[in-house]
Amino acid sequence: MFKSILEAFKNLFKPVRTINYPAQEITLPSGYRGLIEHDHEACIYCDKCEKVCPPGAILFFQKESGDKEYRYNPWLCIYCGECVRACPKPQEALWQSETKQQSGVKEDSANEGWFVWEEACKKSRETYAVAKKTPKSKIKSEEPLCVS
Amino acid sequence: MKKTIQIPLGSQHISLLEPIRFKFECENERIIGVDADVGFVHRGVELACTRSFEFKQVGYVVARVCGLCAITHSLSYTLAVEKLLGYVANDRIKYLRMLMVELDRIHSHMLCLAHTAENAGFEALFMQIMGDRELVMEVQEAISGNRVQFDYISIGGVNRDLTSDLCDLIRKNLTILSEKMEILTGLFDNNWSLSLKYKGVGVLSLEDAYTYNALGPLARASGLATDVRAETSDFPYEALGYTMILESTGDIHARNFVRLREIVNSITMCQNIVDNLPIGEIQEKVKGKPKGEDIIRIEAPRGELFYLVRGNGTNMLERVRIKTPTFSGIPAMMEVFKGSQYADAPAILASFDPCMSCTAK
Numbered sequence: 001m002f003k004s005i006l007e008a009f010k011n012l013f014k015p016v017r018t019i020n021y022p023a024q025e026i027t028l029p030s031g032y033r034g035l036i037e038h039d040h041e042a043c044i045y046c047d048k049c050e051k052v053c054p055p056g057a058i059l060f061f062q063k064e065s066g067d068k069e070y071r072y073n074p075w076l077c078i079y080c081g082e083c084v085r086a087c088p089k090p091q092e093a094l095w096q097s098e099t100k101q102q103s104g105v106k107e108d109s110a111n112e113g114w115f116v117w118e119e120a121c122k123k124s125r126e127t128y129a130v131a132k133k134t135p136k137s138k139i140k141s142e143e144p145l146c147v148s
Numbered sequence: 149m150k151k152t153i154q155i156p157l158g159s160q161h162i163s164l165l166e167p168i169r170f171k172f173e174c175e176n177e178r179i180i181g182v183d184a185d186v187g188f189v190h191r192g193v194e195l196a197c198t199r200s201f202e203f204k205q206v207g208y209v210v211a212r213v214c215g216l217c218a219i220t221h222s223l224s225y226t227l228a229v230e231k232l233l234g235y236v237a238n239d240r241i242k243y244l245r246m247l248m249v250e251l252d253r254i255h256s257h258m259l260c261l262a263h264t265a266e267n268a269g270f271e272a273l274f275m276q277i278m279g280d281r282e283l284v285m286e287v288q289e290a291i292s293g294n295r296v297q298f299d300y301i302s303i304g305g306v307n308r309d310l311t312s313d314l315c316d317l318i319r320k321n322l323t324i325l326s327e328k329m330e331i332l333t334g335l336f337d338n339n340w341s342l343s344l345k346y347k348g349v350g351v352l353s354l355e356d357a358y359t360y361n362a363l364g365p366l367a368r369a370s371g372l373a374t375d376v377r378a379e380t381s382d383f384p385y386e387a388l389g390y391t392m393i394l395e396s397t398g399d400i401h402a403r404n405f406v407r408l409r410e411i412v413n414s415i416t417m418c419q420n421i422v423d424n425l426p427i428g429e430i431q432e433k434v435k436g437k438p439k440g441e442d443i444i445r446i447e448a449p450r451g452e453l454f455y456l457v458r459g460n461g462t463n464m465l466e467r468v469r470i471k472t473p474t475f476s477g478i479p480a481m482m483e484v485f486k487g488s489q490y491a492d493a494p495a496i497l498a499s500f501d502p503c504m505s506c507t508a509k
């Protein structure tokens with residue numbers, strides 16, 4: 001009993017244990033799982049990352065020319081790193097950075113914008129599949145809105 | 149004339165971390181009947197596992213059932229699927245998985261101890277334990293790359309390896325922690341005001357523990373020798389210094405002591421794991437799709453966690469059933485409340501370490 005009173009008294013003179021965030025920076029440990037980054041040049045567009053991603057945070061928009069466009073939702077991503085492990089060219093085409101994602105605000109339209117993209121990507125594939133079957137017919141796909 | 153009054157506790161209450169509702173039938177201050185409702189945070193995880201996600205992704209989904217024992221959930225699921233695929237992990241993978249589960253146990257028990265102290269009116273001790281708990285959280289964050297959602301275990305292995313820097317950090321932090329645990333144990337044992345709130349309060353007898361199927365620290369505090377770690381052979385617990393911790397009185401004090409001593413035991417195990425880590429791959433290829441049905445039991449911090457996985461040879465599973473420790477322990481918990489004072493109810497409840505988001509999932 002007296003021990004804990006003494007301990008409590010001593011605690012009064014000990015330094016503060018909490019961090020004065022945001023005035024003081026929090027240091028992340030090295031190897032922190034942060035945002036996924038993609039390199040357009042190195043990627044072979046095999047779609048493996050898109051398939052393994054649990055929440056579906058990576059999508060590819062199929063252009064009519066046959067190229068694909070990489071799209072990533074940093075707010076949907078759970079930073080599991082599964083996509084990087086599935087990628088045939090990890091660290092070159094796709095890698096996990098140590099950057100922490102900032103919270104989304106309304107202007108980012110993290111949800112609505114993404115829904116539009118999801119829809120557009122799905123549609124682009126369908127249109128492309130149809131276009132491939134009937135090569136001469138010209139089908140125009142709509143340009144989707146941007147997330148950010 | 150009716151002699152009893154009904155007093156509810158929850159679903160929103162200052163002493164509760166999570167939504168649960170108890171309806172106490174009280175006679176003066178004494179509780180004579182209890183009614184519990186737990187389904188406030190139902191999220192439909194089980195159905196999502198079979199409808200929206202492929203079996204390789206489900207491990208990341210079930211990890212979100214609970215924030216505290218995320219590792220235990222993903223491990224149980226992964227083990228069940230690996231069993232169906234006929235894969236047995238090598239020793240390094242087993243050791244690394246065990247390390248994370250034991251670290252998880254340490255910080256979960258510390259949270260419970262802190263919370264019990266808080267509900268007994270000892271706010272300063274709550275702060276102290278939560279401060280010390282950071283030592284473990286730091287280690288877990290460094291190992292897995294994230295503080296809460298570890299996403300460390302995947303089918304066929306673990307996602308990250310231990311470097312020598314990490315081993316040093318683990319050794320350093322665990323040594324500091326074991327010194328702190330000694331001070332804490334002394335405090336829980338000798339502090340007079342704490343013993344007023346804990347000793348002889350919320351007693352679960354051995355007989356009741358047996359009848360109502362208590363599990364985890366709740367059962368062990370009553371002297372019921374049940375621990376999945378001792379009953380299954382998925383992990384080499386015996387070789388790494390596991391001992392079953394038993395107390396006999398079955399009150400809050402005993403539950404605290406089971407937790408305190410289990411933390412010390414887990415620290416020893418973690419140190420042994422780091423010192424004797426076998427060499428091997430950390431990620432192996434597992435082929436095939438799950439077909440058939442299998443169950444797995446793992447000792448989560450709160451007791452036995454049970455998983456049933458049924459697959460039909462496709463990417464989508466047929467059934468994922470999760471039975472969490474709190475859910476199984478509810479009958480025993482309700483029994484403990486009967487006969488105790490209403491004023492003690494928050495402390496008793498905290499000493500069960502209930503996890504509602506697990507239970508309702």
Ligand code: SF4
Nearest residue numbers: 053077078080081083
């Ligand atoms: S880290 Fe995980 S959630 Fe994020 S994009 Fe990769 S696979 Fe998807």
Ligand code: SF4
Nearest residue numbers: 043044046047049087
């Ligand atoms: S897995 Fe890698 S190479 Fe394949 S599409 Fe994704 S980033 Fe490109």
